[in-house]
Amino acid sequence: MSTALLMTLAAPVAAQTLTVAVPGNDLGTLDPHRASATLDKTVINWMFNGLVRTAPGQFRLDTIEGDIAESWTNSEDGLDWTFALRRDVTCHGDNSPLTARDVVYSLKRAASPETSSYSGDYSALETIEAVDDHTVRIHLSRPLPSVLGLLVPFNGGAIICEAAGTRLGEGFGRNPVGTGPFEFAEHQAQQFVRLVANEDYFRGSPHIKEIVYRYISSDSSRDLAYQSGEVDMMNGRFEESWVTRTSALPNTTVDVIGPNELHQLHLNITQPPLDDIRVRQAIALAVDRSGIVAFRGPSLTIPATSVIPSGYLGYEAQPLPERDVERAKALLAEAGHPDGIELRAVQTTLPAMLTTMEVVQAQLAEAGIRLNFSLVDHPTFHEQIRQDLSQVVYYGAARLPVADIFLTQFFDSDSIVQKPKAVTNFSHCGVADQELREARNEADPEKRLKLWATAQRKIVEAVCAVPLYEMGQPWAWNSRVTFAVPQEGSLNLSPSLDETTRLAD
Structure with missing residues (x-):
């Protein structure tokens, strides 16, 4: 632990210092107009x-x-x-x-x-x-x-x-300035971000005087830090066993924060062999959603049913293919790959995402699809996938719960990575451009819903992405932390720490 962090934890205001632990190595950016990583958005939420x-x-x-x-x-x-x-x-x-x-x-x-x-x-x-x-x-x-x-x-x-x-x-x-209940004070690379109370906050001075937002990439180390009382709140493991085990700890609340993130495989349809739809169909048939949900756990996950999360305005469930390994092999052979294929993926070392991708990797291997990882830390992962360096991108996201925003960011051709208006279209998909544009200019809500439904169907049929599962964010906090309102969720996927949140001495 750094000297600076030890001093922070030992300071006289420690009774009103909330220590939060999250997975990952470091922040990417605290610019709210740039940040896309969940761990960055978490701390942005409070500023x-x-x-x-x-x-x-x-x-x-x-x-x-x-x-x-x-x-x-x-x-x-x-x-x-x-x-x-x-x-x-x-x-x-x-x-x-x-x-x-x-x-x-x-x-x-x-x-x-x-x-x-x-x-x-x-x-x-x-x-x-x-x-x-x-x-x-x-x-x-x-x-x-x-x-x-x-x-x-x-x-x-x-x-x-x-x-x-x-x-x-x-x-x-790296020096964000906002108006919220907490303001940026310090960043120690790969260690922590420190926020302090905005004493002039227009809704009143926060009860919590300091937040230390620590990066602890090791799941076991994060759990031990929480159990020892070194940490008051933590972003947990995406495992059913973690939910069960942590819920049994004394003076602990465990909650899964919504809205759900949709996790899917984005396939670069412009790069061989993924430019052949039969290869993309084989990948979709090789994936076992129920197996991934069983691995992640039903308290955290549900199977995906479209290329946008359920519950969004404009969502419509799509007929996604059931697993069929033999059919996947046949499609690969038909496409000229009887001995299977190799694909490359830039993959984050963030434990929750890496372990899921290892399950997917094993499922694909059964059909002769060999997925080779280039492992990088999480900020580098976000950088490299936007440089179009990965044929397959595993990405989890929640957005404002309206179909237009999710579909536009991930599947509109204007959003293709490396383009001037690039967002997160890693698949280079544009099959639903007409529907998305018409929906944006359609005043009739019912017609707009039909256009969004057609867009989802076209994207699924083209296999621009393979939807896997939806997942909430697991959090735990000890009895020192008291919220003024129940924590059903937040758009930034973290508990709503604000001026009303209290810490017991």
Whole structure:
């Protein structure tokens, strides 16, 4: 353990220091408009506000309430939205007042592919203007299925302070400045991120005065740190046995935080041999979803049923193929590969993902599909898969629960990695472009749902990806931690630590 961390844990304020342990080696970025890794989003969740938010401890869009905005109105056609801002919101650090100008800067930043990984989500925001210091007006070029959903502090919806964003530039991800209940204080590479209470938070000074967010990649070490009392809260193992064992510990609460992430294999359909649909079909037939769910455990996972998570607006279950190893072998032979094939995959060493991929690797091997791993740490994994270095990308994701956003980020041809508007289309799939574009411009909700359903069917039939399972995030915390509300989940997949969360002495 580092000297800095020992000093932190031994400090006089230790009684009000919450120590959180997560798997992984280090952060990627704490820029909310750039971050895509779950572990980065977890800590971002505690530092930023949006114009609106889902209610604390909730992730459903029907719980949306005001955050930085105290009220809003919209036109009858849904194209014009006006937000009245609170007057008591200040920026971390210098306590400068947050104004409409900061909101305009943030949303324009979120909409720019040069500064955001989520720019495509905000393409319909035609104009964003400050009417005065405390009023923001947004005009849309087309109707959106969930305007307010885009304005929660999740991905592009997080509001940052313009002065810091301008001053820090690319360095903002290592020195983030927001307005939330906790503010960034320190980062020790491969060890921890430290946050401190925002004593001037507009909802009141947090009871917790410090959060130490520790990176402990070893599952056993993380468990031991929790059991010894060195850690108060931890992101757990994605194993049924871990849930059962940890739930039995004294003074411990275990919860699986929603919304579910969808885990699937993205197949680069432009690279041989994956450019042959018979090869992709063979992969889909070689995978055993029920076996993966049994391995991960029913408390954590359910089988995937489409290329977007269940429960999203626009989701429709698809007829995914059942496992048939002999049929998979026959398809490979028909495609000219009677002795099987070899594929390469950049693979994170993050334990939960690596162990799952090892199960998939073994399943594919039974059909003669040899999947070779290039093992890298998690930040490098995110970097290299965006450089198009992996024929097969195993990726788990939750997004704002609207079909358009998930389908656009993973399956719209504009989102193909290495393109100017690249997001996370690792498969180079564009078979549903027409439906996705028509759905974005369709005002009739029923017609929009049908277009999204057709898009899902086309993507499944083309085997751009092989859906595996859906999974929540396992968390455990000790009896020192008391939440003011039940923790059903959050869009950022972590418990909602805020000004109301308390620590016992």
